[in-house]
Amino acid sequence: MNTSIQAITESVQRASTWVQPLQQEIGRVIVGQKYLIDRLLVGLLANGHILLEGVPGLAKTLAMKTLAAGIDTKFQRLQFTPDMLPADIVGTLIFNPVAGDFSTKYGPIFTNLVLADEINRAPAKVQSALLEAMQERQVTLGEKTYALPDPFLVLATQNPIEQEGTYPLPEAQVDRFMLKIRIGYPSRTEERAILDLMATTNPPTSVNAVIDGSHVLEARKVVDSIYIDDKVKDYIVDLVWATRDPKAYKLDLNGYIQFGASPRATINLTLAAKALAFLQGRGYVSPQDVKAIGMDVLRHRVIVSYEAEAENMKSEDIVRRIFDTVPVP
Numbered sequence: 001m002n003t004s005i006q007a008i009t010e011s012v013q014r015a016s017t018w019v020q021p022l023q024q025e026i027g028r029v030i031v032g033q034k035y036l037i038d039r040l041l042v043g044l045l046a047n048g049h050i051l052l053e054g055v056p057g058l059a060k061t062l063a064m065k066t067l068a069a070g071i072d073t074k075f076q077r078l079q080f081t082p083d084m085l086p087a088d089i090v091g092t093l094i095f096n097p098v099a100g101d102f103s104t105k106y107g108p109i110f111t112n113l114v115l116a117d118e119i120n121r122a123p124a125k126v127q128s129a130l131l132e133a134m135q136e137r138q139v140t141l142g143e144k145t146y147a148l149p150d151p152f153l154v155l156a157t158q159n160p161i162e163q164e165g166t167y168p169l170p171e172a173q174v175d176r177f178m179l180k181i182r183i184g185y186p187s188r189t190e191e192r193a194i195l196d197l198m199a200t201t202n203p204p205t206s207v208n209a210v211i212d213g214s215h216v217l218e219a220r221k222v223v224d225s226i227y228i229d230d231k232v233k234d235y236i237v238d239l240v241w242a243t244r245d246p247k248a249y250k251l252d253l254n255g256y257i258q259f260g261a262s263p264r265a266t267i268n269l270t271l272a273a274k275a276l277a278f279l280q281g282r283g284y285v286s287p288q289d290v291k292a293i294g295m296d297v298l299r300h301r302v303i304v305s306y307e308a309e310a311e312n313m314k315s316e317d318i319v320r321r322i323f324d325t326v327p328v329p
Contacts (some may be wrong), residue, residue: 008283032190048178073112086129
């Protein structure tokens with residue numbers, strides 16, 4: 001088994017030669033934010049959509065645009081507004097009176113990387129139009145179903161502090177995001193570096209493409225081959241089950257959890273941990289990989305009860321207590 005893991009590690013190291021150059025290229029525009037950049041790469045490698053939440057001015061949109069520029073693939077930015085219609089995203093059928101038939105007008109969703117900016121500003125009808133595209137990687141227009149390009153990734157942003165004119169995301173859609181990332185303010189040193197780099201009338205915003213879509217697809221095959229021990233698999237299942245039945249894991253959460261994480265959380269936590277191991281050049285998943293990425297996978301899947309809200313307890317607090325309590329293999 002050790003020989004097999006060593007072979008996988010060598011395969012990972014060969015397939016990940018582009019990771020550091022891409023990180024360096026993104027770093028020409030984005031100062032700091034290593035956590036954010038790593039999580040964007042995890043989503044890309046694990047074929048999972050990302051929901052990014054943070055106050056204005058933290059380079060959420062810029063980071064996603066820069067990532068797309070570093071990968072030679074098609075990219076579309078969608079600015080969500082309250083008056084959007086589903087056809088503005090997925091496209092529609094247009095009647096041709098001369099020919100007497102319908103022609104297909106493809107929407108901007110037919111691309112590789114989609115930046116859904118301020119997704120919570122669109123009404124539920126528009127948000128649900130993304131569900132089929134995000135889960136099935138396809139769009140249905142009329143009686144026909146059209147496959148989306150591969151790779152296909154939705155990178156969505158939302159503003160947590162300005163609630164006027166916003167709509168809460170449906171739980172079914174939130175669950176389809178592999179990761180929910182919350183970013184805070186940069187450190188004082190990073191902010192000083194941001195000042196030096198960006199305080200100009202013509203700040204740097206362009207980067208060179210390091211890889212293309214085929215490199216991403218090849219890397220995903222290597223990610224799938226990364227070894228994960230049965231004990232680590234059981235650990236992942238225990239973490240997810242602890243969100244549903246905390247008493248079985250000696251967690252006294254006093255009815256703070258209304259709904260636990262779905263089976264999709266188990267799958268996504270496994271894939272994200274493999275992608276994180278890939279970024280670190282390893283051919284196996286360690287429990288630390290699971291703990292490092294676990295908060296981003298579970299925070300939006302644990303729905304707290306009214307009692308928890310009354311005591312100002314958030315889903316992150318519950319997830320953190322679960323990680324502190326469930327035994328690590």
